[in-house]
Amino acid sequence: MSTSPPAPAGSVRLGRVATVPVYLDRTWLILAVLVAFQGYRAGSVNGPTYGVAYAAWLVVSILVAVLGHEVGHALSARRLGFHVHQVVATVWGGHTSYDATGATPGRTAVVALAGPFVNAVLAAVGLGVGWSQDGDVGQFAWSFGLLNALLAVFNLLPGLPLDGGAALQSLVWAVTGRRDLGLLVAGWIGRLVAVGIVVWFLVLPLLRGDTPQLFDLLIGLVMAWVLWSGATAGLHRAEVERLFDTVRVGDAAAAVTVLPPETPLAVAREHPAYVLVADDTGRPTLLLRRVPLDAPATTPVGALVERLPDANVLEAEPGDELGRPLRAMAESGVEVVVLTRGGAPWGLLVPAGIDAAAGRTRRRT
Known part of the structure; x- marks a missing residue:
């Protein structure tokens, strides 16, 4: 019988989705503060009141986007027969914990792509309302749709630990029959994605003669570090999977x-x-x-x-x-x-x- 991991220390339980517990980790508050800061900076050009409202809206939007993304993973995993332990929103976005016993390339890809699919649906709703409505309602809906669209596209980049990397890993696994090779390919591409983020936030501005904004630079470096670490973990996991494929009981x-x-x-x-x-x-x-x-x-x-x-x-x-x-x-x-x-x-x-x-x-x- 599978056992569920304990709730993250200091987390707040938001409820359940299809019997799966959903938690808000305390580290998510860091993300909320960063998003609120950026939202107020962008919205305050229309006055402080608008800036506060826009900041609050972005915080709610990012929470809905992240939880919608992870619930997409959780529901698809349950639909495919996996035991889902929990969904947690963290400073890095979120993660869904489930027992992948019996995983196949196709099932792994479906679970991975379910998250970006939910964001794509939310993006379509937000952008549709944004096009059809004028004033603040249209502007707020547009930002919600754009946020989900960016999240979907970013997660579809073909490198671990992103969902697109998991899908690529599944594709290589299906074609070659080797899960470890899929992890190697997706892990190395994930490292390239991390390097590309550093180039985007640091190298390109310098080549244009611009000085990178400190806040943007920090965000870019943190994103690159998270992706590099996740890709490296995938490369280590490839060695373990290779042993699983070659070592028998x-x-x-x-x-x-x-x-x-x-x-x-x-x-x-x-x-x-x-x-x-x-x-x-x-x-x-x-x-x-x-x-x-x-x-x-x-x-x-x-x-x-x-x-x-x-x-x-x-x-x-x-x-x-x-x-x-x-x-x-x-x-x-x-x-x-x-x-x-x-x-x-x-x-x-x-x-x-x-x-x-x-x-x-x-x-x-």
């Missing part, structure tokens, strides 16, 4: 033996494999490890074992991928997984065995 599994609980410790120590003991229900969830150095040799192993979570006992074959066992470790916080076939244990997964298998794979490739 059997490559990393250690041998295991099941002993009766009354077996003396001295006898158990003669076994080179990990030692398991079945619990009262017959499940092999009791593991012998971290034995005290002063434990008498006659101590029954049943008195020295640790109970593993039921979720860390998995039916698996040697040829299976590592995804399910790794998720079990992550969700339970216990880095041991018992591998069974028909209920009978045949192996044990621990981080050391996974690292060793990954190292052998790297040396081969």
Whole structure:
């Protein structure tokens, strides 16, 4: 069973959308202040009252745009059968947390593109009202539509961590059958997008002989840093995905033996494999490890074992991928997984065995 991550510290819960909790992170206030500042600076040319109203409108607009974008991701993910944990609006915009177990190139692309699609719809509504209405109503609607249009276009740029990058990654994955290659391509293009933002906000103004505005320069550098960091994370994730594609459960599994609980410790120590003991229900969830150095040799192993979570006992074959066992470790916080076939244990997964298998794979490739 999937477990939902806790609510972000200091966040405010705004409600639920299709059972998915929606949070406003406290860091979003930083974004709100920046947007309000820019809105007042632009609107105050028509007077201070107009400037305040325009600033407030832009803050509401950016919140609606960001939450609409993330809810688009969340609803499409739920529609495709993924378990969605939460939606959070942050200083960087927002993010949607969901369990991507069973992801395919097509499903990943649909979830990625759903966010910009919502912004495109909101942009069409805003711009349509803006064209049809005069005065302040038309101006405010126009700004709402333009904001959503910019957000949609920006997110469609083909580099991670943007949605367009996720779509590109899915395309490469579908064509080549390699998820890691898709992440590599989209990650490197994401880095190029980050460099392009620096060029746009800093280099081009200097080439024109202009002095970049300090505020615009800071915004550009922060955006570039966020994109570079996200693209780099994608490149690191590519290495992990490559290991998932090449390392199988059997490559990393250690041998295991099941002993009766009354077996003396001295006898158990003669076994080179990990030692398991079945619990009262017959499940092999009791593991012998971290034995005290002063434990008498006659101590029954049943008195020295640790109970593993039921979720860390998995039916698996040697040829299976590592995804399910790794998720079990992550969700339970216990880095041991018992591998069974028909209920009978045949192996044990621990981080050391996974690292060793990954190292052998790297040396081969």
